[in-house]
Amino acid sequence: MDETSESDPRVAALEDRTLMVLDDDAPFRARLARALQQRGFDVVAVGSTAEARDHLKRSQPHFAVVDLRLEDGSGLDVVESLHQVREDAHAVVLTGYGAIATAVAAVKAGAIDYLAKPADVDDIVNSLLSSREDRPEPPENPMSADRVRWEHIQRVYELCNHNVSETARRLNMHRRTLQRILAKRAPR
Secondary structure (H helix, E strand, O other), rough: OOOOOOOOOOHHHOOOOOOEOOOOOHHHHHHHHHHHHOEEEEEEEEHHHHHHHHHHHHHHEEEEEEEEEEOOOOHHHHHHHHHHHHOOOOOEEEEEEOHHHHHOOOOOOOOOOOEEEOOOHHHHHHHOOOOOOOOOOOOOOOOOHHHHHHHHHHHHHHHHHOHHHHHHHHHHHOOHHHHHHHHOOOOO
């Protein structure tokens, strides 16, 4: 994630720059919040759906960057809650576990865009500032198909509590094949 950029003139021109970052990964949340502040947003970072709902009772941010899968629930519920308190809010859903079904669910919940982690901050800002009719350009360097496959395998492996046999069964692959994939470094 690039944190070196300075204030974005598009953000500086906004009347309401309030933004909520919701992610249960504290280091990632802190880096993302800092990078978005550097671009000119007024950021509040929260780590759970409960914290997000409490924040929405006190404030109605114009923008939100929300992780899909959280320890205490789904980020989609927070996107729906955000749109209940502020219809014109722009929310971007981030996830390390992308699937077409969840992307559709995110858009139906009111998200303006759905991005796979690790997302570039500039891509997030472009999505936040776009309208539903004005879709942002595709990313310059999207994840390769090999990387997407590797991320999916890692996520299922994590969800299976690092049990290779259970992960292989759920992925419908041979256990030894999975072990070889897990032993390799992440593709670019």
